[in-house]
Amino acid sequence: MAMKVALLGCGVVGSEVVRLLNERSTELASRIGTPLEIGGIAVRRLGRTRGTGLDPELFTTDAMGLVTRDDIDLVVEVIGGIEPARSLILAAIKSGKSVVTANKALLAEDGATIHAAARDAGVDVYYEASVAGAIPLLRPLRDSLAGDTVHRVMGIVNGTTNFILDRMDTLGAGFAESLEEAQALGYAEADPTADVEGFDAAAKAAILARLAFHTQGVTAADVHREGITEVTAGDIASAKAMGCVVKLLAICQRSADGTSVGVRVHPVMLPREHPLATVNEAYNAVFVEAESAGRLMFYGAGAGGAPTASAVLGDLVAVARNRLASTAVAEGAHDTGLPVHPMGDTITRYHVALDVADRPGVLARVAEVFAGNGVSIKNVRQEGHGDDAQLVLVSHPAPDAALATTVEQLRVLDMVRSVASVMRVEASGDDG
Ligand SMILES: NC(=O)C1=CN([C@@H]2O[C@H](COP(=O)(O)OP(=O)(O)OC[C@H]3O[C@@H](n4cnc5c(N)ncnc54)[C@H](OP(=O)(O)O)[C@@H]3O)[C@@H](O)[C@H]2O)C=CC1
Numbered sequence: 001m002a003m004k005v006a007l008l009g010c011g012v013v014g015s016e017v018v019r020l021l022n023e024r025s026t027e028l029a030s031r032i033g034t035p036l037e038i039g040g041i042a043v044r045r046l047g048r049t050r051g052t053g054l055d056p057e058l059f060t061t062d063a064m065g066l067v068t069r070d071d072i073d074l075v076v077e078v079i080g081g082i083e084p085a086r087s088l089i090l091a092a093i094k095s096g097k098s099v100v101t102a103n104k105a106l107l108a109e110d111g112a113t114i115h116a117a118a119r120d121a122g123v124d125v126y127y128e129a130s131v132a133g134a135i136p137l138l139r140p141l142r143d144s145l146a147g148d149t150v151h152r153v154m155g156i157v158n159g160t161t162n163f164i165l166d167r168m169d170t171l172g173a174g175f176a177e178s179l180e181e182a183q184a185l186g187y188a189e190a191d192p193t194a195d196v197e198g199f200d201a202a203a204k205a206a207i208l209a210r211l212a213f214h215t216q217g218v219t220a221a222d223v224h225r226e227g228i229t230e231v232t233a234g235d236i237a238s239a240k241a242m243g244c245v246v247k248l249l250a251i252c253q254r255s256a257d258g259t260s261v262g263v264r265v266h267p268v269m270l271p272r273e274h275p276l277a278t279v280n281e282a283y284n285a286v287f288v289e290a291e292s293a294g295r296l297m298f299y300g301a302g303a304g305g306a307p308t309a310s311a312v313l314g315d316l317v318a319v320a321r322n323r324l325a326s327t328a329v330a331e332g333a334h335d336t337g338l339p340v341h342p343m344g345d346t347i348t349r350y351h352v353a354l355d356v357a358d359r360p361g362v363l364a365r366v367a368e369v370f371a372g373n374g375v376s377i378k379n380v381r382q383e384g385h386g387d388d389a390q391l392v393l394v395s396h397p398a399p400d401a402a403l404a405t406t407v408e409q410l411r412v413l414d415m416v417r418s419v420a421s422v423m424r425v426e427a428s429g430d431d432g
């Protein structure tokens with residue numbers, strides 16, 4: 001007998017899920033051991049042309065009625081956002097359905113509730129598509145690395161911002177036109193503020209931290225977040241001058257003593273020889289550093305309808321197989337309870353470019369401010385002369401709070417006309 005799938009949402013991702021379910025029905029049936037059949041599709045606007053070729057009778061605006069129908073076995077949620085997605089997923093779980101979702105915003109805000117409900121009901125909640133699109137990353141972290149100790153997860157997890165930064169770097173394109181292009185290609189969230197202000201990457205970072213460090217309490221609100229809206233053409237040029245490229249990174253890291261974790265999303269300058277520096281367009285790439293496995297790198301399409309639908313289908317096959325075997329993965333039962341430490345305690349490195357008056361004693365005064373905050377300078381160079389003089393400094397690793405205070409104090413020095421660029425720097429080696 002066929003297993004019936006309820007699809008919630010039929011937009012960029014949902015319509016590709018429909019296409020792949022139709023095109024691959026025979027292979028999927030043989031891989032699972034039984035066919036999958038679309039039992040219904042919930043959308044917001046019934047009249048919209050979707051080109052799925054499906055019977056219009058399958059479409060409904062009654063999503064709650066659909067997920068609680070007795071003949072539905074599996075639910076795929078690709079609506080996005082917190083509500084009604086949360087209520088629909090919880091209702092599906094309560095009525096014994098396994099769920100596949102791409103919804104990082106919801107999982108980052110309330111994943112603990114959803115996993116607890118799934119454990120109680122003995123059903124699966126799979127969400128590979130929620131982080132890094134097509135890249136198999138979450139199941140390797142959850143399953144393959146379950147016997148190891150992960151120290152750091154660091155990567156590019158938002159396709160839209162990587163696309164924009166890449167266009168700004170390689171073509172000198174503007175921010176707004178690059179964002180419009182990313183939207184047209186189906187990479188951006190329904191509200192692209194989630195992408196450019198770093199909310200989407202922060203949600204993904206929270207999910208990665210939870211899986212990597214087995215700590216259920218990390219939510220998007222715990223993640224230090226800075227987006228790319230403040231990145232200027234000057235920052236890009238400054239990075240270029242240093243042989244670097246600007247990327248928005250998500251970094252989840254155990255503290256040196258292993259008693260807490262840091263979770264952050266912000267732009268960084270990366271040396272061009274760094275493997276993440278070569279990740280262009282909407283591609284994503286994530287480094288995982290584990291005690292015994294060493295360094296692993298995951299790379300692939302991070303956004304877009306078809307790549308994301310591929311991850312959804314992989315999960316659908318997995319949960320369908322589990323259902324046939326009357327088993328489910330109980331996720332989140334074990335909790336290390338590791339707390340998230342404040343950004344100020346995180347060890348980072350800064351690049352600072354200052355427009356300064358070109359007069360004797362400037363460098364000494366600037367160096368004094370760094371020293372006063374216990375921050376040592378790795379290198380310094382002067383560009384230009386007279387009114388155009390710019391002092392460019394890169395610090396050694398130091399607590400982020402000390403670096404931030406250093407910049408605040410530099411801003412008010414009378415010989416500093418303006419702070420032209422401030423950005424964290426990630427080294428090619430281990431000292432980042
Ligand atoms: N796009 C991408 O590259 C990726 C997206 N994701 C995630 O996948 C999910 C879907 O994204 P995407 O497909 O791009 O989003 P879209 O905005 O393209 O599609 C959303 C779909 O949900 C439907 N919908 C919205 N509100 C309701 C509601 N209240 N009841 C029923 N249906 C509703 C919409 O209906 P209608 O068509 O009638 O408006 C639409 O079909 C999100 O969680 C997103 O974060 C994850 C990875 C990559």
Ligand SMILES: N[C@@H](CC=O)C(=O)O
Pocket residue numbers: 130131132133157158159160161187188189195200302303304
């Ligand atoms: N808007 C997201 C879509 C995938 O998660 C992105 O750009 O990465």
